[in-house]
Amino acid sequence: FDENGVLRAINPENGFFGVAPGTSTATNPMAMETIFSNTLFTNVAKTGDGGVYWEGLEKEVDTSVGIVDWHGDPWTPGSGAPSAHPNSRFCAPAGQCPIIDPQWESPEGVPISAILFGGRRPLGVPLVYETFSWQHGVFVGASMRSESTAAAEHKGKVIMHDPFAMRPFFGYNFGHYLSHWLSMAERSNAANLP
Template identity: 35%
Template sequence: MLEGETIVGDDIAYLRNINGEARAVNVEKGVFGIIKGINAKDDPIQWKVLHTPNEIIFSNVLIDDKGKPYWTGMGEEIPERGYNHSGEWWKGKKDKEGNEIPPSHPNARFTVSLEAFENLDPRWDDPDGVEIGAIVYGGRDSDTWVPVQEAFDWEHGIVTKGASLESERTAAVLGKEGVREFNPMSNLDFLSIPIGKYIEINLEFGRKLKKKPKIFAVNYFIRDKETGEYLTDKNDKKVWYKWMELRVHNDVDAIWTPTGYIPRYEDLVPLFREILSKEYPEELYIKQFTIRIPENLAKIDRIERIYGKIEGTPPELFRILEEERKRLEELREKLGDYVSPKDVEELMKQTQR
């Protein structure tokens, strides 16, 4: 959650076309969230909720002999003994494979009413809903997408951001971590209709809107190509969302790239200072927003192969992916495999794009 902003729901919204405008109504009563990593410094809103008397369900956390819950990454000293998903637990306890069992399960959760949150918007239960200014898609991606980018238009966003979404597995998903999974709109497990039909419905929804929301893609997990270290901090997303808000209101310009619009360095510097009270080195910006052309082309190949086997995939999807491929290949011919945002910006000035 972002300090200074309000919420109308957790992670489900019902979108409708009302007089040519996309509006969303919250359909949830509460929040069912991952508790791992929630701490007082980074997540003050959730932290306060979890430490205020209320009806809260904690699952798969560590419980001490007094019934107090603890979880990984909470920023407090963890007891050396207690009870968790493995039964009686002690520091250093191992499973049958010989792996050390953490105090709380990686998929430990909390469940609580939305009304427990001080940042709940007054319109959270309004049947008229709220206007949607932007839709944001995101997954775990260590090597391809930049931290934040804006699609060129609705169709480009639905196809290259939503329908092309991949995410590397985490412990929250059963199975091997790090495996790249195809998960359009992060909604594959919940679809009751064929994927091709679902994509077509999304495209058609936008065509009927007089006022289309912008579509963005975020990636908080991009890594340095040399060191393998994450290039963004947990709280950097506050800056990415504020930049998206500025774009929705046409308050800042952006840099054209083959995959969408990205932020200008000079627009991010004041946001990092105002929101996070820290400096933002240009060297870091360049690493974060360098266009990784080989990885983006490989992604297009993967997505085309997948949809080539899916019956009912709308033809527009393949057209839009091929257009993106062509843009990437043209940029590679001019500037190479890995292109700095500064070089892209200079090239666009020369061509007056």
């Protein structure tokens, strides 16, 4: 919180880390511009002309150049197997993003006016909704359920408890994590909280 009680934050990361399959200029044009150079790729297919390939790039890559899948085997569209691992990734410096805020590295951070928890729920739950208070937001975040992903240890599309859409990333006791979120309401007045 700053001297006016406004919640501010910095991003301690220096880059973007994303799932490759399904990413394209149609689904995420800014990601595609960001990863055009100076990027690490894992478990994606390689094209004969030195490029990369994954499912979702069919309209953007000339498949006649020859493709080697993530196992190192020759691959063609229609082969029945994916070219890239379902959890293949890219990692690129954040500074390469064409729409990154000019103040993204400001030591004061940026004011936080909303907090979004991005779980995966294709059915039964509204895509976005607003909570009534900080405490209600913590309750909703803590009780989230989300569909498993290719990165999860569970196979298939299983709906499981996923507090704050962060279950795989909890680094300490969840009770302490929850207490920390609840304590934020005591550090500023309600008008300053997202």
